[in-house]
Amino acid sequence: MIGLFDFILPTKIRYGAGIIKVLGEELALLKAKKIMIITDKGLVNAGMVKKITEIIEKEGMNFILYDEIEANPKDYNVEACAQKAKEESIDTLVAFGGGSPIDAAKAVAVLAKQGGKARNYQGKGKIKDDCLPLLTIPTTAGTGSEVTFSSVITDTQEKFKFTIKSTAIAAKTAIIDPELTLTVPPSITAATGVDALTHAIEGYTANCTEPIAEAVGLYAVEYISQNIVEAVKNGGNIEARDKMMMGSLLAGLSFSHADVASVHCMAEALGSIYDAPHGMCNAILLPYVMEYSLSAAEFKYARIARAMGIEEKDDFKAAMKGIEHIKNLSKKIGLPGIKSLNVNPEDFELLAEMSVKNGSNESNPREITKDAYVMLFNKAYTDGD
Amino acid sequence: MIGLFDFILPTKIRYGAGIIKVLGEELALLKAKKIMIITDKGLVNAGMVKKITEIIEKEGMNFILYDEIEANPKDYNVEACAQKAKEESIDTLVAFGGGSPIDAAKAVAVLAKQGGKARNYQGKGKIKDDCLPLLTIPTTAGTGSEVTFSSVITDTQEKFKFTIKSTAIAAKTAIIDPELTLTVPPSITAATGVDALTHAIEGYTANCTEPIAEAVGLYAVEYISQNIVEAVKNGGNIEARDKMMMGSLLAGLSFSHADVASVHCMAEALGSIYDAPHGMCNAILLPYVMEYSLSAAEFKYARIARAMGIEEKDDFKAAMKGIEHIKNLSKKIGLPGIKSLNVNPEDFELLAEMSVKNGSNESNPREITKDAYVMLFNKAYTDGD
Incomplete structure (x- = not known):
């Protein structure tokens, strides 16, 4: 049986090369004044x-620029930004960038209207409907945050990434233009691309997934x-950029309606402690988590492998080849191994503890304990460059 | 290149066996009073x-029942129903049934607020936002109308089916409960099931489709x-009913964000002239339109075949086997051929003319003329029982 699920998409999506030109029109629909x-x-x-400022200026709309958002956005980033939004009587937010500015903007959307600290909004029902309207414009093909309902923020006191989640903080409008990614450097294209691949795979295979999320997740893998x-x-190839952007969007639609799973639990722990790029952390950990979860997800992993072009009838063999293919892909696109993050194996206990506490831990297709996480961190460390 | 597209889903979906129990809660969220x-x-x-009346009564909500909607809903059905809704100061519509009551309710949603005749609302921009809120509850796995933005109404003067379309008439909420289909008789399960299959195939292959619609359409075929x-x-098998309902939903999401194509153009013409069940018309015509369109859709038809379980590497062979499979499927589930509709071959010229005028004609993957439609009607007639 499929089980009960809800499917809500609060975001109007406008997609395509050159679509950024509709920004003024969409801001007008949101009745943006400031x-x-x-x-x-x-x-x-x-x-x-x-x-984007050129378009907004041409429309004669009032705006201010807030460019203080750091990678792995920090609690103090979003609190300062929300304070500024209140002081300036901002009525509409435009998030422009990768996952960090977009995630930060979602937290600002609630803080600017409902006050307090971001960490107070963890857990169901904490975020009320009254948030600032948000328009998102991704500049990388990876995050999917332009259409998801969640925001991952770093608690700098506790050194822990936490998630706040509600359809109320999702973008009202997402303008997704692959031309904006044409100049993204190869290393970021690689890391964000594997981030999107991880979203697709975890969205498709999460315990709590449902068929709509499965369909778009599996298609994203292709x-x-x-x-x-x-x-x-060849970053200037708009055709490839277009398909990567589309893949990232499909993957975002998938995991936002299902969940991510253990790859993200581990990657967010790494990101919290070492402030390491999220996409790179995912890329490092993805094949190891897949090896661990294979026994509980053989059929789906086989389909993932086939979506990547592997022709193999036997599910177990296909799944194994798929995992190998992902490892090779990471090497081919020049992604470094875990050692490049200067991790200290002595931290693996702590990292495993953080992983197990992550809200997405329950979503992994195979049950996973702290000890298993320690084992996986060790394996990634021993195997990796 | 993928091209520009918008993706908007105005409907909150609540899915699953037994989910009908949330009806009261969802009506309260819509602030339903009458x-x-x-x-x-x-x-x-x-x-x-x-x-459903038992649930609504238990909530102490006021309601009236309007059960005058005919199959292939007529212009006079929706006009009388809208008149009644105005007289009774109705604030919320609940559509309960197959495609006919749901399509009718969408037209009523606009007529009750904006007046006039349904045919006046054809064409872009004619329907303003101010429509009665609509909650849809499908009782067949086929229409997809519970999540689409369009309503197909029969113009009884002109004997022509026309479509009105806007996100404003789409349901605010769809409650999709496969348990409601457990008692649908085999002939209707068969006809509505092939209707859903047609939605999936046409949504996936329409000229104007996009990757989200493709992903859910292809998954629906499975x-x-x-x-x-x-x-x-075995109509009492809830597992099979669950998956059929899910397939119908995925297919509805697909074609509403893409379009249907020539199967629907022909089926709607047949439905207009002979008042024939829509699903059955689709089932009769689907394989013939696929044979015609194959040269322009080989790769996609091959994927459709593989989604149906056909193992064949060569795309052309796979596509051909897929079409054969659909013909066999129709026979296996006891769907009658075109002659059961008592069609008169002398009408084929007129039917072809109506097909070519249909708004979805341009969406067919292969260009199609009036003469080609005549040929296809003849072929279906000569081949069929």
Whole structure:
């Protein structure tokens, strides 16, 4: 039996190469009068933010720029940003960037209206409907955050990543334009691309998944696995960028309606302690978690392998080849191993403890304990570069 | 390139066996004070409508029952129903049934608020946002209408089916409970099941489709093709009913975000002239349209075949086997051929003319003319029982 589930998509999606031109029209529909653009300094310095400020200026709309969001967005980032939004009587947020500015903006959407600290909004029902309207514009093909309902924030006191989740903080509108990713450097294309692949695989296989999330997750695997190498090697190829962006969107739709699982539990622990790029952490851990979970997800892993182009009738063999394929893919696109993060094996106990506490731990297709997490961190460390 | 597209889902979906129990809660969220249940006499006589009136009565909510909707809902059905809704100051519509009551209710949603005749609302931008809120409860696995934005109404003067379409007439909430289909008789299970299969195939292959619609359409083919025989032969099997209902939902999500194509153009023409059951018309015509369109959709038809369980590497051979499989499936579930509709071959010219005028004609993967439609009607007639 399929079981009970709800499916709600609060975000209007506008997709395609060049679609950024509708930004003014969409902001007008949101009745935006005073806009805050939430982004990071890297995008400002790269001249990317101009692509949207020019449109907003042309529409004669009022806006301020907030570019203080750090990678793995911190509690103090979103609290300061929300304070600024209140002071400036902002009525509409525009998040522009990768997962960090978009996740931060979702937390700002609630804090600016409902006050308090981000960590107070963990758990069901804590976020009320009254949030600032948010329009999201992703500049990487990876996060999926432009259409998800969750925001992952780092608690800097406790050194722990936590998630707040509600359809109320989801974007009202997502403008998803693959042309914005044409200049993303290869290393980021690679890490964010494997992040999207992880979303697709975990969304498709999570314990709590349902058929709509499965369908888009499995389809995402095709788009991402068949285009990631080209997008990394030849970033100017708009066709490959288009398909990666689409894969990231499909994967975002998948995991937001299901969940992520143990890869994310481990990656968020790594990210909390070492402030390491999220996509890279996922890429490092994905094949090891898949090896562990295989016995509980053989059929689905076989389908994932076939979606990546592997022709093998036997499910177990197909699944094994799929995991191998993912390892090779990571190498082919130049992703470094776990040692590049300067991890200390003495931390594996702590990291495992954090992983087991993660809200998505229960969603892993195979049950997993703290000891198993320690084993997986060790395996990734021993195997990896 | 994928091209530009929008994706909006105005309907909150609540799915699962037994989920009908949330009806009161969902009506309360819609702030329903005076409800009109739109259904047909068949469902009243079968005692099905009691399943929802009991819940609404228990909640102490006010409602009236409108059960005058005919199959292939007529313009005068929806106009009379809208008149009644106005007279009774109805604030919320509940559509309960197959495609006919649900399509009718969507037209009533606009007519009751914006006046006039249903045919006046054809074409983009004619329907304003101010419609009565609608909650849909499908009782067949086929229509998908519970989540689509369109309503197909028969113009009884012109003997022509026309479509009105807007996210404003889509359901606010769809409660999709496969238990409601347990008593659907085999002939209706068969016809509505192939209707859903047609939605999936046309949604996946329509010229204007996009990857989200493709993903759910292709996945729907699996659910429907692998469960339709069991659902027809053993209607009490909730597992098969569950998967058919899910397939119908996935297919509805697919074609509403893409379009249907020439099977529907022809089926709607047949339905207009002979008042024939829509699902049966689709079932009769589907394989012939696929044979015609094969040269323009070989790869996708091959994937459809593989989703139905056909193992064949060569795309052309797989596609051909898939079409054969669909013909056999229709026979296996006892669907009659075109002659059972008492069609007159002298009408084929007129039917072809109506097909070419259908709004979905442009969406067929292979371009199609009036002459080709005549040829296809003839072929279906010569081949069929």
